[in-house]
Amino acid sequence: MANPKLLLISGSLRKGSYNRMLLAEAAEAFGPAEISDGSLDLPLYDGDLEEAEGVPDAVKHLAQQIKDADAVIIGAPEYNKGITGVLKNGLDWISRVPGAAFKNKPVVVVSASAGRTGGETAQFMTLSCLTQLQARLVPGTAVLIAGAMNAFDDAGKLKDETSRKLLAERMAALRAEVV
Template identity: 65%
Template structure:
């Protein structure tokens, strides 16, 4: 059997974000796969724009990437006790694309944040947003990397054994659901 396709989505656009670092660790824990990174740098959702110009090509590309995936892992910071605007905007656009990209798609949500809760509230809101998109949420121990600035080394490698164990458990469950 061919390696599964894993799509990663970072709710932070910043190249050096802790969530991108966490996604790198998730890819390794998932095991052999074709890994594709979704681009969430999209225009703000605007119904007038959609009506005048249709759905932007970048949104269609992202939705098709998700549709073609065997599994999805989302890592996002928490901003002001909520979901990142980048991630919420992507969900809003994706919901407008015909074919329900997330429907039945095995999906795990994780987070890394500088704060002491590791993005727990933002993660909860992300999971809530995935419900109407009909993603197959893979439950398990919550992974919220708190004080993320202290949990990654200078190479962007997660160093906390507890977090690595939880991540391995989550990615094993996601891989099992994807095959």
């Protein structure tokens, strides 16, 4: 296989988010790949909007990106002990697109959070949503980066060797699913 297609989806819209930094580190650890970013900058899910106008083009585009990808990595930050609104909204919209975009798609979820659990609750909730969407969740030790404001250097690289090693192991497992 030529370089696999790897889709990165951040549950934070902020350009400088810790989860975007973690996704960049994950993509580097994954190795050679054709990398694209999926945008969750979507309208709020509204059944009336869907009925009146259909599924928005931005949602259809994201669903197609998921379908076209060989593997997906989701950065799931934690807000107030739960999944972010934009990530849940994106997953809800994706569920409305015919063709089950995530069905059998190899997925790894990683999390970076300012809190001491590193986003554990958000990651659990994200995995639960992805199970319903029939994603093929790649098993392994959870990548949970606690105290994210101190976990990355000025270049956006993980400082902790143990975290880098764990991320590399998870990315090797994801790569093995597609190569």
